[in-house]
Amino acid sequence: MENLLLTATLESGDYVGFTFFIGSMAMLAATVFFFLEMKSVSGKWRTSLLVSGLITLIAAVHYYYMRDFWVENKTSPTEFRYIDWILTVPLMCVEFYLILKSFGAKKSLLWKMIFYSVWMLVTGYLGETVYRESSAIWGAISSLGYLGIFYEVWFGSAKRLSKNSNNPTLQKAFNSLAWFIFAGWAIYPIGYMTIEGGLLHGVLPSESMDIIYNIGDAINKIGFGLVIYSLAINSKKEEASV
Ligand SMILES: *C/C=C(C)/C=C/C=C(C)/C=C/C1=C(C)CCCC1(C)C
DSSP states (O other): OTTTTOOOOOOTTOHHHHHHHHHHHHHHHHHHHHHHHGGGSOHHHHHHHHHHHHHHHHHHHHHHHHHHHHHHHOSOOHHHHHHHHHHHHHHHHHHHHHHHHTTTOOHHHHHHHHHHHHHHHHHHHHHHTTTGGGHHHHHHHHHHHHHHHHHHHHTSHHHHHHHHTOOHHHHHHHHHHHHIIIIITTHHHHHHTTSTTSTTBTTBOTTHHHHHHHHHHIIIIIHHHHHHHHHHHHHHHHHHHO
């Protein structure tokens, strides 16, 4: 009750709390950056930067709530976490679609990737909450959605569009985003496996899940946006030199 003024108290040694605070500030700063930089890029790239800023803005708002939730309750703000993800992960699929659109990407590719991500997140949520005792099975079901996205960007139609674009700047950015999917997104299942019944339960301390998720979000949401930003800037330079 002493926290009525939202003067959330952070105790020393509360590393999870630290990462929630750092996360909310980093997401906010990234949002300001992406929105302000929209004016330095041309035409279609503005939409891509707008989406980057929306991703970090949605995360910033959720981190603000998650931070308070953690400070008050010292438990994982699972619902906020998944509401954030179910909005931001499909937006990351939109980013892929936007950069590939002028090279022939169809809406069906976008919907396929969104379907995979919703599958991944809804089943992951069920495993973390309603069916926690069978979290391993739900984690495996969730991973099928992850594999679907992974397949699309490493071997599937998204990869083919990038390959056929004959545009090295686009290809470089596409490959960086594909690495985020491979290495950056793989951070999340590690956090998930620290809950009871998971392979890493007892190996890592139980509060590491939120730290792992928070690190994953910072790397992936801000990193993704920065790749898009540099693609936009490099494309502008190329247009200018033609
Ligand atoms: C900005 C938020 C992002 C990029 C969130 C990504 C989340 C994942 C890639 C989550 C994946 C999971 C699995 C592959 C299996 C276990 C359950 C999840 C949902 C943690």
